[in-house]
Amino acid sequence: MNKIEKVVRKLINFYGKDEAFPECSYLYGQKSVGKSLCIEKFLKEAKDYLQTVIIYADEIYTKNILFEIIINKFNEHVLCEENSYESYAKIDCMEDFLNELSALSSDKSYLIIIEKAEKMRDMDLNILQIFMKLQEFTGLNISCLFVSHLAFEKFGVEDMLKIYVPDYNKNDITEIFMTKYEDIHERIRVKIEDSNINDNMTQLEAFESMNEEFFKNYLNLFLNVFYKACRDLKELTFLLEKCYSSYYSPVLSGEIKANDVTNLWRHVSKHLKTSLNTIYMRVENDATNEFKNNENAEDGFEIEKKQSSIKSFAQTLELPFYAKYLLIASFLASHNDAKSDKKLFMKNHGKERRRRQQTKLSDKMNVQFGPKSFSIDRLLAIFYAILDEKVGLTCNLLSQISTLVDLNFLTYVSGENNIMEGTARLQSTIGLDFAINIGKLVGFNVKQYLVDFH
Amino acid sequence: MDFNEAREFLKKRLLKDKTTLYGFEEEKEQIKNLFVRTAKHSESNSAILIGPKKSGKSTLLNSVLFDLVQDNVFVSNTLVIYLNGLIHIDDRLALKSTTVQMNLEKEVEGKTFSSFSENLSFLLSCLKAGKDLQRLIFIIDEIDLFCTHHNQTLLYNLFDVAQSAQTPICVLGITSRLDVIELLEKRVKSRFSHRQIFMLPDSENLQGFANIFRSLLLLPSTKESNIISQKFVNIPQKVYKQYKIPFLRKHFDPKEFSFSKKYINEWNKMIEQLTSKKKVLNVLEILYSTNASLGPLKRFLYEILSTDEAKINENDISKTVEHLYFEDDKVKLINGLSVLEICLLISIKHHSEIYDNDPFNFEIILTRYNKFSFKSSTMQSIDREVVLKAFENLKYQEFIAAIGHESKMQKEYQMHKLLILPDHIERALQKYHNLPTEIDHWSKSCII
Numbered sequence: 001m002n003k004i005e006k007v008v009r010k011l012i013n014f015y016g017k018d019e020a021f022p023e024c025s026y027l028y029g030q031k032s033v034g035k036s037l038c039i040e041k042f043l044k045e046a047k048d049y050l051q052t053v054i055i056y057a058d059e060i061y062t063k064n065i066l067f068e069i070i071i072n073k074f075n076e077h078v079l080c081e082e083n084s085y086e087s088y089a090k091i092d093c094m095e096d097f098l099n100e101l102s103a104l105s106s107d108k109s110y111l112i113i114i115e116k117a118e119k120m121r122d123m124d125l126n127i128l129q130i131f132m133k134l135q136e137f138t139g140l141n142i143s144c145l146f147v148s149h150l151a152f153e154k155f156g157v158e159d160m161l162k163i164y165v166p167d168y169n170k171n172d173i174t175e176i177f178m179t180k181y182e183d184i185h186e187r188i189r190v191k192i193e194d195s196n197i198n199d200n201m202t203q204l205e206a207f208e209s210m211n212e213e214f215f216k217n218y219l220n221l222f223l224n225v226f227y228k229a230c231r232d233l234k235e236l237t238f239l240l241e242k243c244y245s246s247y248y249s250p251v252l253s254g255e256i257k258a259n260d261v262t263n264l265w266r267h268v269s270k271h272l273k274t275s276l277n278t279i280y281m282r283v284e285n286d287a288t289n290e291f292k293n294n295e296n297a298e299d300g301f302e303i304e305k306k307q308s309s310i311k312s313f314a315q316t317l318e319l320p321f322y323a324k325y326l327l328i329a330s331f332l333a334s335h336n337d338a339k340s341d342k343k344l345f346m347k348n349h350g351k352e353r354r355r356r357q358q359t360k361l362s363d364k365m366n367v368q369f370g371p372k373s374f375s376i377d378r379l380l381a382i383f384y385a386i387l388d389e390k391v392g393l394t395c396n397l398l399s400q401i402s403t404l405v406d407l408n409f410l411t412y413v414s415g416e417n418n419i420m421e422g423t424a425r426l427q428s429t430i431g432l433d434f435a436i437n438i439g440k441l442v443g444f445n446v447k448q449y450l451v452d453f454h
Numbered sequence: 455m456d457f458n459e460a461r462e463f464l465k466k467r468l469l470k471d472k473t474t475l476y477g478f479e480e481e482k483e484q485i486k487n488l489f490v491r492t493a494k495h496s497e498s499n500s501a502i503l504i505g506p507k508k509s510g511k512s513t514l515l516n517s518v519l520f521d522l523v524q525d526n527v528f529v530s531n532t533l534v535i536y537l538n539g540l541i542h543i544d545d546r547l548a549l550k551s552t553t554v555q556m557n558l559e560k561e562v563e564g565k566t567f568s569s570f571s572e573n574l575s576f577l578l579s580c581l582k583a584g585k586d587l588q589r590l591i592f593i594i595d596e597i598d599l600f601c602t603h604h605n606q607t608l609l610y611n612l613f614d615v616a617q618s619a620q621t622p623i624c625v626l627g628i629t630s631r632l633d634v635i636e637l638l639e640k641r642v643k644s645r646f647s648h649r650q651i652f653m654l655p656d657s658e659n660l661q662g663f664a665n666i667f668r669s670l671l672l673l674p675s676t677k678e679s680n681i682i683s684q685k686f687v688n689i690p691q692k693v694y695k696q697y698k699i700p701f702l703r704k705h706f707d708p709k710e711f712s713f714s715k716k717y718i719n720e721w722n723k724m725i726e727q728l729t730s731k732k733k734v735l736n737v738l739e740i741l742y743s744t745n746a747s748l749g750p751l752k753r754f755l756y757e758i759l760s761t762d763e764a765k766i767n768e769n770d771i772s773k774t775v776e777h778l779y780f781e782d783d784k785v786k787l788i789n790g791l792s793v794l795e796i797c798l799l800i801s802i803k804h805h806s807e808i809y810d811n812d813p814f815n816f817e818i819i820l821t822r823y824n825k826f827s828f829k830s831s832t833m834q835s836i837d838r839e840v841v842l843k844a845f846e847n848l849k850y851q852e853f854i855a856a857i858g859h860e861s862k863m864q865k866e867y868q869m870h871k872l873l874i875l876p877d878h879i880e881r882a883l884q885k886y887h888n889l890p891t892e893i894d895h896w897s898k899s900c901i902i
């Protein structure tokens with residue numbers, strides 16, 4: 001019996017046909033570990049004798065909605081045009097809800113499943129507590145199954161029965177992925193057949209040599225790189241398929257034989273490592289461009305996010321020369337103490353020469369504590385100091401500042417409307433790596449001007 | 455022999471039998487007396503029943519009412535009203551519910567009252583005008599929550615009526631808060647009778663606990679089943695209409711099952727043997743010393759009865775207790791983290807040890823982590839962004855939490871605190887599947 005089946009068994013033991021249900025229970029385990037899958041499988045077996053409703057607690061924004069969803073479902077009331085999308089009953093308070101529940105037939109058994117149950121902590125306090133005792137209040141054979149990724153104690157309520165959904169170790173994941181082998185290969189075959197390349201036949205021939213062993217080798221390499229950074233099955237599945245084509249494409253093109261594991265490894269390893277850094281980002285970087293058509297619609301959001309960060313870097317490329325300096329100056333202003341400005345930026349400031357020591361990483365550095373705010377005067381002072389050029393463009397610079405604010409590289413901390421009086425305070429939002437890269441674009445060594453690295 | 459049916463029976467009894475009370479005879483008698491004095495002699499009273507969570511407060515009350523409703527006289531002259539602080543979150547809702555339970559919705563329709571007490575007096579006067587049901591028993595469950603209501607109006611008025619003895623009324627509060635009296639406002643407190651009835655589980659009677667454990671597993675003889683069933687048959691029908699008490703609704707009837715004498719004997723013999731085993735007694739000792747209330751015991755029994763095994767045996771029982779009492783959710787969940795996330799936890803642990811639990815942010819932890827990862831053979835070439843995701847996952851799991859406001863600050867700089875103990879991390883590391891040895895070493899040698 002595998003882990004999932006065991007959990008399903010346990011659920012059936014608690015929520016079996018003709019059995020007395022526990023008042024409530026708690027199903028928990030790491031994210032993506034198959035909690036919902038267990039529930040789905042369990043419900044398939046229990047559908048004949050069980051009335052169920054699944055609530056996604058993160059979507060519940062008022063308690064009335066929570067109550068009405070449950071009451072509608074248990075009364076098999078579906079919102080539609082005939083009932084003008086009105087609920088089965090109007091429910092204003094907990095007592096109405098309990099009355100409606102009590103009105104249900106006591107010959108049936110009811111289960112309320114609450115996914116993302118941790119969100120119930122944000123609702124009125126009494127809701128969770130009453131949902132833990134529905135039998136006491138209704139006299140029905142009713143129960144509530146709370147599902148969450150958290151340790152139970154995070155709820156701060158009385159103990160209840162618990163079911164743990166164990167995490168997958170490497171072997172489990174290998175096993176799960178091996179079951180995908182045929183599907184994945186079928187898809188590849190179709191793709192080759194559909195392509196208009198004229199050496200279709202040779203490709204198909206090469207494809208035949210990619211057997212289960214071949215896939216398994218790939219899987220091993222893949223997990224060796226990814227497993228340590230990520231155990232999220234959803235994420236791994238996504239990446240597994242995405243990276244596979246760079247593993248097999250040299251086989252299809254005839255460059256490497258399917259059984260030449262060493263060369264295949266050499267070929268794919270760099271690619272895997274690059275992809276490793278796209279975990280949770282779901283974006284095509286240079287090395288993964290070939291997978292364009294593989295895009296997954298539901299991940300649009302993540303892609304968008306990453307694209308926006310790429311975009312923002314592109315935007316900096318287009319910034320005028322002075323704006324780039326301004327950006328760097330703002331970073332320095334946010335990450336140095338004002339009192340060290342003199343030491344850092346004065347050209348001939350006496351005996352203490354800039355020590356070009358090896359960068360020493362102390363445990364607590366300025367850059368680690370986040371940006372501090374600064375005045376426009378100080379920003380401009382630093383700007384002129386690092387620019388090393390006498391230019392009189394203060395007015396122009398002020399408009400550059402607002403551009404940087406619009407682009408979200410700078411934010412106002414206070415005094416947004418008082419730029420001219422000089423009381424406005426700003427803060428840099430870019431990170432060290434980003435600043436260093438901008439520095440490289442204009443030939444400026446950012447680290448040299450950070451207190452932390454002196 | 456197939457014991458599935460016995461298991462089903464026992465599980466049902468564990469959950470649906472809400473009226474059989476073990477122990478607390480004295481406390482039960484006291485409460486019953488209060489009710490009887492109101493019902494029979496038209497006396498007024500107030501009292502609060504105080505006991506830990508799941509100690510059987512509701513069960514005690516149910517068993518009192520179950521006894522009383524056997525009596526036709528009680529049923530025809532006393533109305534029981536049930537309020538609960540979890541349901542009636544303000545006095546308006548409580549009063550509305552009271553009106554419904556007194557069946558006076560029609561009478562109050564269209565009327566407006568200038569105050570709570572005026573409204574209540576009106577309800578009571580309606581009561582007096584009627585023929586029967588002149589006596590009231592107010593059960594106020596989770597009464598501590600009513601103390602948070604504005605001016606404690608409801609409590610004040612009910613205690614006031616009880617004290618002035620105009621209407622025969624008994625007010626019984628129920629709570630698990632030992633300090634409930636201190637929550638009462640002065641003027642409310644002065645109207646309360648100060649009768650407190652404590653339900654404290656006996657902590658020096660392991661033998662008694664073991665006996666209950668056994669009784670809960672034994673099948674009743676046919677004769678015993680008949681007696682219980684008969685009690686429900688005796689209840690006058692109007693009770694079901696008149697009282698809004700859920701336990702009456704779908705009560706547990708042992709006669710739904712019928713076991714042969716042989717079956718009962720065999721099962722019970724098995725249970726007698728089982729419950730005298732040393733291993734089982736050890737388990738009971740653990741249960742008893744953690745919580746002597748019967749609620750947790752019943753939950754434990756429910757759990758061991760919920761299996762596919764043909765019989766219950768002592769090994770399963772000890773295994774279950776181990777699951778429940780010696781395994782920690784957090785340790786299990788830490789074991790489900792990736793090696794990278796584990797490395798961050800180790801960094802955080804080191805930071806906490808060196809800086810005496812100072813808060814930390816991502817940058818601080820990253821620096822510490824990098825010190826290790828640069829030298830490491832397993833953890834190289836992981837981007838900052840990926841590490842940040844791992845850090846955020848720790849937060850999602852609530853192993854760490856942000857302190858202060860999260861809004862203005864960039865997430866890399868947001869200060870955090872650790873929500874688990876270093877011990878949890880250590881225990882998880884011991885069990886972690888295939889933890890690279892260098893990480894194991896690093897986790898142990900923090901002081902640099």
Ligand SMILES: Nc1ncnc2c1ncn2[C@@H]1O[C@H](COP(=O)(O)OP(=O)(O)OP(=O)(O)O)[C@@H](O)[C@H]1O
Pocket residue numbers: 468469471472474475476477478505506507508509510511512513514630747748749750752
């Ligand atoms: N003395 C007892 N006799 C019989 N059953 C008991 C006893 N104590 C607790 N139980 C059982 O434990 C569970 C909880 O009991 P009950 O609901 O009466 O406790 P409670 O004190 O009212 O709990 P809460 O604090 O949640 O109000 C029930 O299943 C009940 O049957």
Ligand SMILES: [Mg+2]
Pocket residue numbers: 511512513595
């Ligand atoms: Mg109770």
